Amino acid sequence: MEAPQSTLPPLGGMNLNRLAGPVLILLILAMLILPLPTFLLDLLFTFNISLSIIVLLVSLYTTQPLQFSAFPTVLLVTTLLRLSLNVASTRVILAQGHTGGEAAGKVIEAFAHFLIGGDFFIGIVVFVILTIINFVVITKGAGRIAEVSARFTLDAMPGKQMAIDADLNAGLIGEDDARKRRTQISQEAEFFGSMDGASKFVRGDAVAGILIMVINVIGGLLVGILQHNLDFATASKNYTLLTIGDGLVAQIPALIISTAAGIVVSRVGTDEDLSQQLIGQLFQRIQVLYITAAVLALLGIIPGMPHLPFLLIASATAGLAYWMDQREKQAREAPPVEEAPPAPAVPELQEVGWADVAPVDLIGLEVGYRLIPLVDRNQDGELLRRIRGIRKKIAQEMGFLVPAVHIRDNLELKPNTYRITLKGVDVGSGDAYAGMFLAINPGRVLGEIAGTPTKDPAFGLPAVWIDGGSREQAQNLGYTVVDASTVVATHLSNILNQHAAELLGREEVQALLDHVGKESPKLVEELVPKVIPVGTLQKVLQALLDDGMHIRDMRTILETLGDHFMQTQDIDELTAVVRVALGRAIIHQIYGDARELELIALDPQLENILLQAVQAKGAAAGGLEPGLAEALLQQAAQVANQREEQGLVSVLMTPPPLRPLLSRFLKRSVPQLKVVSHSEIPDTKNIRVVAVIGGRNQ
Structure with a gap:
């Protein structure tokens, strides 16, 4: 996941947004020490409220937790900002509270009078309730979710790493993609671990808010009575109202930030934001809306119940269900737009010729009709891209270009079955289910998962076919989870590596020589076919591939054969001398x-x-x-x-x-x-x- 690019211009060789963090932290710490005028205090309280709203809205529109990876740091900064404002406002309240309600600024006065009606007893109750909601409900729940998510993410890391390594070995992804995916897995674990710790800041902030309120009330009474000679009633009214207003100004943004934290850690990663998920999942079943409307209507007609609110909401719910029902009926009844099929042309009778003799495919992949979407170009078949990646990876590792894979559908196969053929002979087959995932047990999973038991067709490991909703659960349990395209592609890659020697025909050898001739034209011109026949070179290369060796170092192979071909034409002896020349590469391939x-x-x-x-x-x-x-x-x-x-x-x-x-x-x-x-x-x-x-x- 890429970080957003800077949009601020550089200032003196330094980007402005790189200064934002240090400047903000220094200003927050300065508020703990320096006295602030009331106007600046009003601006900072307003900024604190706006910042909490921004954080909440960003959390609502994120689709993956890592899209807001800075949230733990934001949580720390906002908590520190609220505490600094509490200290600054406390200084002003204790110093100027005897002058009246405007002593600490307009924002605190508004919260003290408008929201609680100037009654400090109501203010205390409201403040304590908000603190309990924040501390006991939201923050505790979000912290627990973050703790469990961090543990499950760490437990699932080995399985996810194995899935990345499997895709990399199969040629489905490159080194850069594998590196990005490994980084993303590490960031997920770090994010939930940081959220688990950052939630403690909010809990501490709630406790600090209560203590600050008590200290401010007691301190205000002492300052007002002993220093400014106020009577107890006046001192209680002035300092308590200002303290409650100050507490509410800080506690409401804290509640908003805690809600944002709960939303971020409780999200299940999808391509939809919270609004799309809620609307799509709460209101997608019309029967639920009709039943809800009926229950509300029954409650509304019971004697003694408030009829108007219940009947009004029941009518609105029933109307929404009726409108959605009619829209679905119209969509089902609308006739599909189809073009008239062209008149079939009368085929001409042709004589039988060599064109009717179908050549045998060197490599073939046959699929049942339910797997056709995986290999259909018009449907952007994922398996086609994966097969190209496999051929590219084998070419890079083995040193020659594997022939193209001929893909066709076969109605004789079961709908979810595929078959891999080599020179027309079946060398591998298996079942795959489009839209589902194969959870492979690498040998150390934390528990079982519901699904259809099977075996991994490539390596024979125990596995389970699961639906998309169980994917994350399987990963958390330690399973290696891959989609249907990856299952087929991995099986195909395994078979191509096993039969690499059979895939190297004379045409492939000649194409390899043409490629080497571009870099070393004299070497190829002098040795092949003047000294070394192409057939002999093919057999030596096949023997190397059959032993699991690559043939990338064609220069050494050709030079060694040229030096020894006049002494012997035995393939085993020629292969032996070539292996001695490639000894360093052989040992490095095995031992690194x-x-x-x-x-x-x-x-x-x-x-x-x-x-x-x-x-x-x-x-x-x-x-x-x-x-x-x-x-x-x-x-x-x-x-x-x-x-x-x-x-x-x-x-x-x-x-x-x-x-x-x-x-x-x-x-x-x-x-x-x-x-x-x-x-x-x-x-x-x-x-x-x-x-x-x-x-x-x-």
């Missing part, structure tokens, strides 16, 4: 900037057995004795699962001849276990073996 690498090693005896098997049967065959293969797979899965539960990566270090064999063997059953060779680890990294597969401790 860590200086020490935690690795899993093979027991020397098991390592020798595997090396003998590879030498005997060939690395390409990779045959293993069934009992040995089962034991290796079981121990590898056990170690990898233990480290995954601790949130750590699992990397198996092997001799170079074993890496292709073990990578293919373990990939299907233990996909979280990465396999690297000794030669791929840079010399600048320290190695620490944290587990051994095949040892006695297994």
Whole structure:
């Protein structure tokens, strides 16, 4: 959420609105010390009232609490302003109160005489009632709401952060959007926490108002009787009326500010302000208005009841309900404006040709008819933008452009089902409900939420489909809440990453070479296809993608293949030398900037057995004795699962001849276990073996 821009011109290199805060605080503090003339006191009391009205109106027209993020500070400043005015007016009342009702200015006199009729006993009662309403009802309730909201917001922060990370990883948002959303989440927690503390200012202000009133009355009586020789009745009248007027002038703005605080913290975030919410939700049901009118009419005809007020309001309510009912009937009965359909053209008979042979889509997305709005351009389908974001993110991370996703509706699917196809074969499917949200349980939620239980189609986590009204509750309970478009987009992104090697065809390789040729034309011209066939380059790149590596560093890949292609044309050997050249990038992709690498090693005896098997049967065959293969797979899965539960990566270090064999063997059953060779680890990294597969401790 962007802060409003400055509208005041700079003064001497400094913007005027940057001076407003310090100047206001200094003036408020000055009022605690310096005596003020009555005219200036009247202006400041009027300014205090106008400021409280402005704060109330701003709170009424905000749609999100963070739109008024300065409210806790405003609450502190207005409270300090009221207390400073109380001190300044107390000084004037005690010094000039013996002269009469105008001693403290016109504003205090007006509140003392006009609002309470000059009766100080009535004034005391009214002042105490206003203070109780402010202190016991409004401020206490607003403080409790702020306290609970702060706690729920803090509890929901991990789930919201996970949702942002999921959208970022799926390519649905960029780094700037993710940063803004994280900042907004932090600001929400800080706002409600600040409101919880700021409400204590108002409660303290109410207590201070009562104490100031008592002190002023007692002090005024002593000053009037002892210093100015007034009789008790005159001193009581003068000083008590002025004190009550002063208290009301301060307490009414305090009540307005407290009401604004309650409105801000009790709002549920929507795109509507308070007026729109009240009118839209209180008066949208005609039956409620008719029943209310009937109840009021019954009360109005009971003997002894005031007939006119009840019957008048009953008639007005019934009239409003009748008018809304007639307007809805007219809207329903109005015929839709439709244009006459054009006459269908008679199709010409055509011979069967190659155009009738539909090519197989490389990547396809089929949706049921209820999901069509998500992919309809005319309806501004959100899923279309998300798919473009996914392709862009994969291109940036993997290093090649993924083919376009062909989207079509399929009436054979269930209405809320979608299906993802790769080369015409179904590779993933799931259900999504447009207009609803999927609350995913990341494993540490605070409670259950009502909805339709299911599983996240991308990762298989337990989840619940909920409506929009339960979204905030689910986030507060720790669920990761995403909409239907995000569900489909995340599933599609996961599948594209898993099958990246299959998506890199010869056309994609040629397009990649054309792109690299713009930056390094001599490199591509000399090596491809003169030295390295495009088919061989494609297989090496697919092998890298199949191992989870990116292919962004095409210059190193091409130069390494050019240096070694004359010695061998074996794809595994070529891939091995390329991986050695990319060793730094491989380790950085797994460990980041860590200086020490935690690795899993093979027991020397098991390592020798595997090396003998590879030498005997060939690395390409990779045959293993069934009992040995089962034991290796079981121990590898056990170690990898233990480290995954601790949130750590699992990397198996092997001799170079074993890496292709073990990578293919373990990939299907233990996909979280990465396999690297000794030669791929840079010399600048320290190695620490944290587990051994095949040892006695297994």
